[in-house]
Structure formats: C-alpha cells, structure tokens
Amino acid sequence: MGSLFTYIGYGAGIIFSLFGTAIILGFVFPKDVPAQFKYIMGSTLLLYGLYRMTTTYFKSKRDTRLSKEDDETTNSNTLP
Numbered sequence: 001m002g003s004l005f006t007y008i009g010y011g012a013g014i015i016f017s018l019f020g021t022a023i024i025l026g027f028v029f030p031k032d033v034p035a036q037f038k039y040i041m042g043s044t045l046l047l048y049g050l051y052r053m054t055t056t057y058f059k060s061k062r063d064t065r066l067s068k069e070d071d072e073t074t075n076s077n078t079l080p
Contacts, residue, residue, distance in 0.1 A: 009056030013053030017046050017053070019045055024043065026038065
C-alpha cells in the first residue's frame with residue numbers, strides 16, 4: 001500500500017493533465033483569449049502533469065526497493 005504522498009502525487013498529476021487538456025480543447029478559457037496562449041498554457045500544464053506522475057512512480061518504486069533492502073538487512077542481522 002502506498003503512502004498518502006504517493007496518492008497526492010498521482011492525483012495532482014491527473015488533475016494538471018486533465019486541466020491542461022481542457023485548456024487545449026478550449027473548454028476553460030473564453031473565446032477571446034488568443035489560441036497561442038491556450039496552447040502554450042495547456043501544453044505546459046499537460047506536460048507538468050505527466051512529469052508529476054512519472055516522478056511519483058519512480059519515487060514510489062525507489063521507496064519500495066529501499067524498504068525491501070532494509071527489511072532484508074534487518075532480517076540477516078538478527079541472531080537465531
């Protein structure tokens with residue numbers, strides 16, 4: 001089971017990605033906003049959301065690996 005911060009990281013990544021997609025598709029800003037601004041803002045948020053999910057994934061894998069190594073070290077140092 002992941003930690004609370006892992007869920008927050010994935011949730012934030014999904015929200016940023018969805019919001020960026022909504023901006024690119026024109027659901028968020030009014031029609032009088034220049035299209036270039038919408039594309040730049042939307043793609044920035046979309047890419048940040050993907051970055052956030054990717055870094056959260058690799059951090060959770062690293063934490064799992066370190067936890068497993070720590071458990072193996074603890075079990076090997078105990079006397080019978």
